[in-house]
Amino acid sequence: MLKVLLIDPPRLNRITTNIPEIVDDPDGIGYYPPLGLLYIAGMAETVPGCEVKVIDATVDKLNYAQIEELMRRESPDVVGIQAMTHTLIDALETAKTAKRVNKNIHVCLGGPHISIYPEETLNFPEVDSVVMGEGEYIFADLLRAIIHGKDLSSVKGIMFKNNGKVISTGSRDLIENLDELPFPARHLTPINKYWSILSRFSPVTTIITSRGCPYKCIFCERPHLGKKFRFRSADNVVNELQAAVESGIKGFSFYDDTFTLNRNRVHDICDDVIKRKLNISWSIRARVDSVDEAMLKKLKSAGCSSIHFGVESGNPDILRVLKKDIGLDQIKSAFYWSRKLGIKTLGYFMLGNPTETRDQILETIAFAKKLNPDYIHVSLTTPFPGTQLYRMGFEKGVLKSDYWKEFACKPDKKFVPKLWEESFSEEELQKLLTHAYKSFYSQPRVILRQLLAVRSIKGLRRKFNMGIRLLFK
Structure with missing residues (x-):
C-alpha cells in the first residue's frame, strides 16, 4: 500500500500582502478548506493501492515540530504539498521536514506558483517533482508510476530530477469534462473547523463549478x-x-x-x-x-x-x-x-x-x-507574475527586475511584493489604503448593519475585534 500524505502548509513564514493584516487574517474572517488539495486527494483515492490522508496545517494551527511528529507517525511514501507564491517558504520548509523524517519520501509540489516557476522550484534539493497545471490526473498518474516502478518520464505534466538532471515531460491539456472529476475529499479534513464571517451558517466549505475565464x-x-x-x-x-x-x-x-x-x-x-x-x-x-x-x-x-x-x-x-x-x-x-x-x-x-x-x-x-x-x-x-500588468511594468520601467522570479529562486521572509509605484510612493499608497477602509467601515450605517447582522455572542465578539483592529490600528 502506497501511503500518500497531502499537506496544506502552515502560514508561519507567509510573505506580506498589500491589504491590511486583519482583512487577511483567518482568525478574523474565517477558515476555508484547501479546495485544490482536496480535489487532488479525491482523485488520488481512486488509484488502486493508495492510502490517502490530508493535513490542513493552517486550520489545525500546526508548527513544524507537530508536522514532523505527524509525518513520523504516518510514515508516508509520498508527500504532496500545495504551494502558492505567498506560502512558498512554508511549502519548502514542509518539504524539508519530510526529508528530515525520511530521505526516501518522494516530495511533490503543486499549485499556482509551481505552474509559473516549475524549474525554479524543482532546483531546491528537498523537492523531487513538481506538477504543472491542473493536477488531478497528473498527480494520480505520478502515484501509479511510483506504485508500478515505472519511469517518471511516462507521466505527462511534471518536472522531476533524475540523477541531478531536470527532466520535463511537457505540459498537459486542460481538463475538458469537469464532471469526470471526483468530488473533493472533504471527509479527510476537520469539517467542523471551517467557518466564515460572511456566512449565516457553519460549518462552511468551498466549491468550484467552473474553470477558466474569457x-x-x-x-x-x-x-x-x-x-x-x-x-x-x-x-x-x-x-x-x-x-x-x-x-x-x-x-x-x-x-x-x-x-x-x-x-x-x-x-x-x-x-x-x-x-x-x-x-x-x-x-x-x-x-x-x-x-x-x-x-x-x-x-x-x-x-x-x-x-x-x-x-x-x-x-x-x-x-x-x-x-x-x-x-x-x-x-x-x-x-x-x-x-x-x-x-x-x-x-x-x-x-x-x-x-x-x-x-x-x-x-x-x-x-x-x-x-x-x-x-x-x-x-x-x-503586478503578479504571468499577468499582463507584470509585463507592462517592464515596458514602462515601473519594474526594474524580474523580482518574482528572484523570489522563486531565493525565497526570503522579508520579501515584500512591489506595488505599481508609477505615480505614488509605497507610503502614500498605504495611507490611501488605510483611508479607504476607515472611511467606509466608520460609517454609522455600516456599523449598524453589522451589529444587526450578528446572530451570536461569538459572532459579536469576532466582528467587534475585527472592527477595533481595522479602525484603530
Whole structure:
C-alpha cells in the first residue's frame, strides 16, 4: 500500500500582502478548506493501492515540530504539498521536514506558483517533482508510476530530477469534462473547523463549478486555468452540494471567477437546489455585467445570501486601463438589485492602478461608499507574475527586475511584493489604503448593519475585534 500524505502548509513564514493584516487574517474572517488539495486527494483515492490522508496545517494551527511528529507517525511514501507564491517558504520548509523524517519520501509540489516557476522550484534539493497545471490526473498518474516502478518520464505534466538532471515531460491539456472529476475529499479534513464571517451558517466549505475565464483583465493572476471557460453540469454541482449537506455542511462559498457567466446553468442549479429542498446559505463571485434582477431573484430563492463583485475602480478611464469591460451604470444596477432583494454584497476595489491620480483614487473610495455594499475588500495594485500588468511594468520601467522570479529562486521572509509605484510612493499608497477602509467601515450605517447582522455572542465578539483592529490600528 502506497501511503500518500497531502499537506496544506502552515502560514508561519507567509510573505506580506498589500491589504491590511486583519482583512487577511483567518482568525478574523474565517477558515476555508484547501479546495485544490482536496480535489487532488479525491482523485488520488481512486488509484488502486493508495492510502490517502490530508493535513490542513493552517486550520489545525500546526508548527513544524507537530508536522514532523505527524509525518513520523504516518510514515508516508509520498508527500504532496500545495504551494502558492505567498506560502512558498512554508511549502519548502514542509518539504524539508519530510526529508528530515525520511530521505526516501518522494516530495511533490503543486499549485499556482509551481505552474509559473516549475524549474525554479524543482532546483531546491528537498523537492523531487513538481506538477504543472491542473493536477488531478497528473498527480494520480505520478502515484501509479511510483506504485508500478515505472519511469517518471511516462507521466505527462511534471518536472522531476533524475540523477541531478531536470527532466520535463511537457505540459498537459486542460481538463475538458469537469464532471469526470471526483468530488473533493472533504471527509479527510476537520469539517467542523471551517467557518466564515460572511456566512449565516457553519460549518462552511468551498466549491468550484467552473474553470477558466474569457475576460482580459490585466491584473488577473490565474493564467494556469486558461482562458477557455469550462463548466460542470448543473446536476453534477447540486449532487456535490447534497453530498456536502449530508455530511453536515451548511454554508458554501463558490470560488468560480464568474459563476454567473452561463445564465441558463445558473437557473438550472437554483431550480435543482430548490427542488431538492437543500437548506443552505451560499455566496458567489460574479461580474456586474453578467447578472440581472431576474437572475438575482432566482439566486436569492435558492439560498444565495451574498455576492462578491469585482468593481476595482469608480473611474471609467481606470476601468478601461484595467480592461474590465464594465461601466459604472452596470455596477450601480448590480448593487442596487442585490440590496433590494436582500442579498449581501462585497465589492472588490484596487488602488494605485496604471495612470491613476489621487483624485481618481478618492473618486473610487467615494464611489464605494455610494454603492453601499455590506463589505469592501480593497487592495493595492500589485503586478503578479504571468499577468499582463507584470509585463507592462517592464515596458514602462515601473519594474526594474524580474523580482518574482528572484523570489522563486531565493525565497526570503522579508520579501515584500512591489506595488505599481508609477505615480505614488509605497507610503502614500498605504495611507490611501488605510483611508479607504476607515472611511467606509466608520460609517454609522455600516456599523449598524453589522451589529444587526450578528446572530451570536461569538459572532459579536469576532466582528467587534475585527472592527477595533481595522479602525484603530
